[in-house]
Amino acid sequence: MRLEVKDLHKSYSGNEVLHGISFQVESGRALGLLGRNGAGKTTTIRIIMNVFNKDSGSIEIDGKPFHVNEYKIGYLPEERGLYPKRTVMEQLVFFGCLRGMSKAQARSSAKYYLERLEIAEYANRKLETLSKGNQQKIQLAQTLITDPDLVIFDEPFSGLDPVNAKLLKDLVQECIEKGKLVIFSSHQMNYVEEFCEDVVIIHHGNIVLNGDLQAIKQDFGRGRLVLSTTVDDKIIAQLPGVKQIVPGKHELIIELEQGYEAQAFLETLVKQRIPVLRFGMYEPSLTEIFVEKAGDHA
Amino acid sequence: MKSFLTVLEYELRAFLKNKVYLISTIIIGLIIVACLTVPAFLLNGSQTSGEETSSGPYDESTYVYIDKTGSLDTAMLESALPGSSWIEAKDEAELRTTVEQGTASAGLLVEDLEHYTYYVFNSSLFDSTEATFTSLLQSLHEMQWLEAHQIDPTDYADLNAFSVQATQVVLGKDGASNYVYTYILIFALYMVVLLYGQNIAVSIASEKSNRAIEILVTSASHYALIFGKVIAGALAGIIQFAILLALAGGTYALMDGYWNGALDFIFHIPANILGSFAIFGILGYLLYAFIFGMIGAMAQKSEDINASSTPISIIYIVSFVFVYMAMGSGDEVMLSIASYVPFTSFMGMFSRMAMVDVPLIEVLLSLVILIATTVGVGILASKIYRMGTLMYGNKITFKSMLKALKDQ
Numbered sequence: 001m002r003l004e005v006k007d008l009h010k011s012y013s014g015n016e017v018l019h020g021i022s023f024q025v026e027s028g029r030a031l032g033l034l035g036r037n038g039a040g041k042t043t044t045i046r047i048i049m050n051v052f053n054k055d056s057g058s059i060e061i062d063g064k065p066f067h068v069n070e071y072k073i074g075y076l077p078e079e080r081g082l083y084p085k086r087t088v089m090e091q092l093v094f095f096g097c098l099r100g101m102s103k104a105q106a107r108s109s110a111k112y113y114l115e116r117l118e119i120a121e122y123a124n125r126k127l128e129t130l131s132k133g134n135q136q137k138i139q140l141a142q143t144l145i146t147d148p149d150l151v152i153f154d155e156p157f158s159g160l161d162p163v164n165a166k167l168l169k170d171l172v173q174e175c176i177e178k179g180k181l182v183i184f185s186s187h188q189m190n191y192v193e194e195f196c197e198d199v200v201i202i203h204h205g206n207i208v209l210n211g212d213l214q215a216i217k218q219d220f221g222r223g224r225l226v227l228s229t230t231v232d233d234k235i236i237a238q239l240p241g242v243k244q245i246v247p248g249k250h251e252l253i254i255e256l257e258q259g260y261e262a263q264a265f266l267e268t269l270v271k272q273r274i275p276v277l278r279f280g281m282y283e284p285s286l287t288e289i290f291v292e293k294a295g296d297h298a
Numbered sequence: 299m300k301s302f303l304t305v306l307e308y309e310l311r312a313f314l315k316n317k318v319y320l321i322s323t324i325i326i327g328l329i330i331v332a333c334l335t336v337p338a339f340l341l342n343g344s345q346t347s348g349e350e351t352s353s354g355p356y357d358e359s360t361y362v363y364i365d366k367t368g369s370l371d372t373a374m375l376e377s378a379l380p381g382s383s384w385i386e387a388k389d390e391a392e393l394r395t396t397v398e399q400g401t402a403s404a405g406l407l408v409e410d411l412e413h414y415t416y417y418v419f420n421s422s423l424f425d426s427t428e429a430t431f432t433s434l435l436q437s438l439h440e441m442q443w444l445e446a447h448q449i450d451p452t453d454y455a456d457l458n459a460f461s462v463q464a465t466q467v468v469l470g471k472d473g474a475s476n477y478v479y480t481y482i483l484i485f486a487l488y489m490v491v492l493l494y495g496q497n498i499a500v501s502i503a504s505e506k507s508n509r510a511i512e513i514l515v516t517s518a519s520h521y522a523l524i525f526g527k528v529i530a531g532a533l534a535g536i537i538q539f540a541i542l543l544a545l546a547g548g549t550y551a552l553m554d555g556y557w558n559g560a561l562d563f564i565f566h567i568p569a570n571i572l573g574s575f576a577i578f579g580i581l582g583y584l585l586y587a588f589i590f591g592m593i594g595a596m597a598q599k600s601e602d603i604n605a606s607s608t609p610i611s612i613i614y615i616v617s618f619v620f621v622y623m624a625m626g627s628g629d630e631v632m633l634s635i636a637s638y639v640p641f642t643s644f645m646g647m648f649s650r651m652a653m654v655d656v657p658l659i660e661v662l663l664s665l666v667i668l669i670a671t672t673v674g675v676g677i678l679a680s681k682i683y684r685m686g687t688l689m690y691g692n693k694i695t696f697k698s699m700l701k702a703l704k705d706q
Contacts, residue, residue: 013701049516051684073516081510086312097304098517142513 001027001062003048003150003181008057010043016205017043020057023200023210030172030182032196032213032286034189036294040205041185042078045152048183049075072099074148078155078185080139084128088114088138091127096145106145113141117167132159140168150181157188169194189286199286203294213286220284220292225254225262227269228278239272241265253282301518305526306533309501313534323538327545334549334561361427362387362402367410369438378434393417406431411439476571479564480625480652484645486539487579488618492611494535494583495590498528499603502594502683520684525676528587532580574648574661578668582644585672586614588679595679595686596699617642625649637664640671 003025010018018040025031035041046052048059050068059066083091089110096106114120117137122130127138136159143151153172157165172195175182186192192199199216201209209216227236228251236252237245241260246253256265262281269276313319362385363375375384385402387393393405397417404427405417414435416428444451502524505511514523550557550565593606621642624632633653636646637660647664650656682699 051512051515068516075513075516077512077516081505081512083505083510090308094304094308095513095517098301098514100300 001149001179001181003066004058004060004063005044005048006058006060008044008047008059009055010040010047010052011055016055018047018054019205021202021205021207022057023198023207025181025183025198027179027181028176029197030176030184030195032192032199033183033185033202034187034192034199034290034294035202039202039294041202042154044202045075045154045183045185049073049152071150072146072148074143074146074151076139076143076151076153076156080136082127082135082138082142085126087124087126088119088130089123092138092142092145095142099146101146109145109147110141113144116171117141133161133164136160137164137167140171144171144175148180150183151175152183152185154185155187156184157186157191189290193286201290201293208293209289216289217283217286218281220289221282223256223262224282225256225265226278226280226282227252227254227276229269230275230277235274239265239268241268251278299522301522302526305518305523306530309527309530310533312501313497313530314537319534319538323541326542330542330546331549334546334553334557359383359404359427360385360402361404361406362393362396363406363408364388364390364393365408367408369411369442370408375434379430403427408435411435411442476652477625479567480571480649481622482564483567483575483579484618484621484625484649487575487583487645488614490535490539491583491586491614494531495586495610495614496603496607498531498587499590499594499597499607500600501527501531502591503597503600503603506595506597506686507599515684520680521677524588524591524680524683528584528591528676528679531587532583535583536580571648571652574651577665578644578648581665581668581672582640585640585644585668585675586610588672588675592679592682592686595683596695613641618645621645621649625653628653630654638667640668643668 004022005024006022008018008021009016021040021044023031023033033041033044043052047054048066048068061071086094089107092110092114093103093106096109097103101109111120111123114123117140119130119134119137119141122134122138127135130138140156143153156168156172160168169191172182172184176195182195184192184196193213197213198211199209199213200207226248229236233245233247233252236242236254241256241264242254243257244255246255254265256262266276266279269279359379359382361375361379361382363370364387365371372384372386376382385396387396387405390407393407394417396402397405397419400419403418404425407415407417409415412435414431416431418425418427440454441451444454505514547565550561589610590607593610594603597603597606617636620632621636624636624646633646633650636642637650637656639646643664647656647661651661686699
């Protein structure tokens with residue numbers, strides 16, 4: 001399946017907050033939807049979920065108009081919320097039934113996810129009596145209870161310790177492997193890098209970056225090299241072809257002069273008997289890319 | 299429809315399992331049973347042992363008195379108030395001291411047969427001594443007057459015994475006897491709407507404060523959500539009302555032998571009045587429940603509900619008072635107005651039906667207006683529910699809500 005968001009515009013009281021958002025997400029390739037607070041991510045998600053109407057633009061699935069009630073959708077909103085005074089099982093069954101499952105199906109699926117998330121013993125406890133991390137797991141169970149076609153995770157890892165984060169990572173990975181449409185919104189870039197093959201960065205209601213994450217990283221590397229060596233930085237800076245070096249924690253990031261190839265530079269290192277511990281093309285982190293595209297100076 | 303039923307069941311279960319709901323049903327039920335049982339036993343007890351208890355509340359009561367007319371004496375007073383004992387005081391100071399020290403329960407200073415002063419240490423709402431004593435002096439005065447005019451007291455008693463007997467045949471509605479049960483029904487409705495309306499508003503506002511709303515509105519239509527929630531609240535109220543009504547009816551039926559039909563005018567409500575009460579009452583209840591739902595959707599947290607619901611509570615109370623006054627005055631114009639305006643017609647129409655004959659066409663017209671208004675308010679409430687519940691942070695006014703609906 002392929003979900004395409006095309007040229008979405010949205011205004012509140014005459015103030016346009018989305019200025020033509022377009023992206024696409026395919027089954028088996030999770031999309032990281034990134035942006036600073038207030039950039040327009042949640043508005044975009046709410047329009048996809050039909051909570052808000054769009055001013056213009058379209059949302060299509062496999063080339064046909066997307067109607068939210070025709071698909072099973074799992075939504076883990078940024079604003080977490082369930083019923084604190086109701087039991088875990090009661091509300092999971094309620095949400096399952098609300099999305100079209102029978103009571104028996106909802107109960108069975110709830111049991112599966114509670115066991116999978118290692119919280120089966122809390123099935124008959126009131127939500128408010130659970131720890132924040134376990135409440136977060138219940139949220140995840142309600143998201144996945146219908147085995148949805150499209151899953152939207154908005155900051156799914158907040159409040160989870162590393163052990164619980166591992167449980168969640170396995171589930172997210174499973175969703176991707178099962179070929180579901182996965183939209184993953186988070187400020188924790190390491191998770192986005194881990195799961196998402198495609199990323200979209202929204203800034204002030206505009207798409208400022210969209211595409212395959214690996215290709216984006218290569219493009220942002222701009223032919224820079226990464227070198228780890230035992231010799232002094234100053235010696236490296238005086239080598240032929242070096243335009244600029246940026247010292248890192250354990251390595252140097254080297255920008256070569258226009259037209260100077262990485263292969264030629266490696267040969268220079270060898271000729272000059274400079275010990276090379278690591279040599280490769282520089283690949284920026286998603287955080288660096290994000291700051292460049294959506295930072296204060298963007 | 300499935301979503302609506304799911305919400306209805308989930309919300310109704312919450313209402314029925316609510317401790318306040320259960321406890322209030324039990325307590326009100328016990329009060330009803332007690333009110334219908336204890337007085338019946340007391341009435342029955344006083345009827346069967348009337349001879350033994352005819353001395354009334356004056357048993358073992360001691361009174362102190364000063365008589366400046368010279369018409370009274372201790373024996374006469376003890377005879378007038380059987381079971382009482384009387385002390386004659388020398389002056390007002392002694393009379394006061396006797397009462398203050400508790401030697402006598404009350405004191406009487408008789409200036410003449412038309413004026414006396416009553417002294418009591420602590421005044422009580424249920425103290426009938428003063429009234430009894432006034433009656434005694436009145437009788438003495440009458441006796442003296444009859445004697446002065448040489449009229450035989452027996453003839454005077456015969457004259458007073460004459461009374462005109464009237465038989466009333468009500469060809470239309472017996473508004474006077476229908477008044478009590480109509481008042482009870484509209485008061486019950488008034489209480490149910492206020493209590494459950496608040497509950498519905500709090501329930502919606504808490505979904506907003508605990509953020510469950512975002513998952514709800516993306517899982518089911520807002521119509522299913524608000525209609526399910528409001529109708530669940532309505533059903534919970536109806537169930538409680540029906541339980542209490544059945545309990546009252548059942549207890550009265552069991553105690554009927556003791557009451558001797560004294561409360562038939564309340565419990566034998568005509569079926570057409572009960573039917574119109576049910577239809578108009580439920581619709582009116584839904585109308586206000588939707589309005590309370592809107593208030594819940596516009597509040598930021600459940601603590602804000604009391605303040606936010608004040609305007610609608612005032613409108614509701616004014617509506618109730620208007621219908622109550624129209625009933626009391628029997629003003630047909632007021633009753634007619636109350637029976638058409640949707641905010642009052644749910645009380646006004648069946649009250650009017652209980653008091654006077656109302657043409658069927660007028661009943662149907664009022665019903666159509668009420669249904670249309672309730673559905674319209676329900677649709678508006680569902681839109682506000684969806685928008686209002688997603689507007690976090692800022693204070694939401696009705697104006698800003700309408701603007702947001704336009705922007706949506």
